[in-house]
Amino acid sequence: MHTSALVLFSGGQDSTTCLAQALHKYERVETVAFDYGQRHIVELEARLNVLRELKAHFPQWAHKLGDDHLLDLAVLGQVSETSLTRDVAFKMETSGLPNTFVPGRNLLFLTLAAALAYRRDLQVLVTGVCETDFSGYPDCRDDTIKAMQLALSLGMDKRFLIDTPLMWIDKASTWALARALGGQPLVELIVEHTHTCYLGDRVHRHAWGYGCGTCPACELRSRGFQRYAARLPEPMSKP
Numbered sequence: 001m002h003t004s005a006l007v008l009f010s011g012g013q014d015s016t017t018c019l020a021q022a023l024h025k026y027e028r029v030e031t032v033a034f035d036y037g038q039r040h041i042v043e044l045e046a047r048l049n050v051l052r053e054l055k056a057h058f059p060q061w062a063h064k065l066g067d068d069h070l071l072d073l074a075v076l077g078q079v080s081e082t083s084l085t086r087d088v089a090f091k092m093e094t095s096g097l098p099n100t101f102v103p104g105r106n107l108l109f110l111t112l113a114a115a116l117a118y119r120r121d122l123q124v125l126v127t128g129v130c131e132t133d134f135s136g137y138p139d140c141r142d143d144t145i146k147a148m149q150l151a152l153s154l155g156m157d158k159r160f161l162i163d164t165p166l167m168w169i170d171k172a173s174t175w176a177l178a179r180a181l182g183g184q185p186l187v188e189l190i191v192e193h194t195h196t197c198y199l200g201d202r203v204h205r206h207a208w209g210y211g212c213g214t215c216p217a218c219e220l221r222s223r224g225f226q227r228y229a230a231r232l233p234e235p236m237s238k239p
């Protein structure tokens, strides 16, 4: 029986939905993020705002939400030259991967998260990785995650479960999952406080939240929200 979890929580739509599901499922939940010189401090601010709002408006979850951890991973800047860590425009590489790709980044995240979970005596690692995402990061694939689950469990002699609630669902379904977990208040929290835009735009407000509206992350979030909204039942008409 799994009762405790560590959520890899970046402050975006996906990891916020994963955090809500973990708070729904488990009795004790902690959060972790990695600071590796992201161009936009807004991501780190967004996650603190989301945690504050969850604690303030979801009393059924607030008492389960424990420590938040921020691990310094500046070393990633020494092995990558990408648009997340340097001032380079976002683009797709000829490999078909976006130039934000840091090889093996998610493997490092999971390894450090497992070490932290070991020390904090947390049983489950929760991550919002997704195979249906546009980007096709090889270290977010289901096979990679299953291999990591085995390697971490063997290497730390502790049985870890890696929970990936978004692995097989699209962005519209991620919005629907948030609604199922926390109703319209959670959807509104995600719209208002999570951050996805690669350009760090917190000026332009859309129905789906803040962002430039044109970078790949904004396009994905916007398209998903539109498909989600189109599937919502019409409000009941008065008799």
Ligand code: ZN
Pocket (backbone or CB within 6 Å): 196, 197, 198, 199, 200, 201, 211, 212, 213, 214, 215, 216, 217, 218, 219
């Ligand atoms: Zn954007």
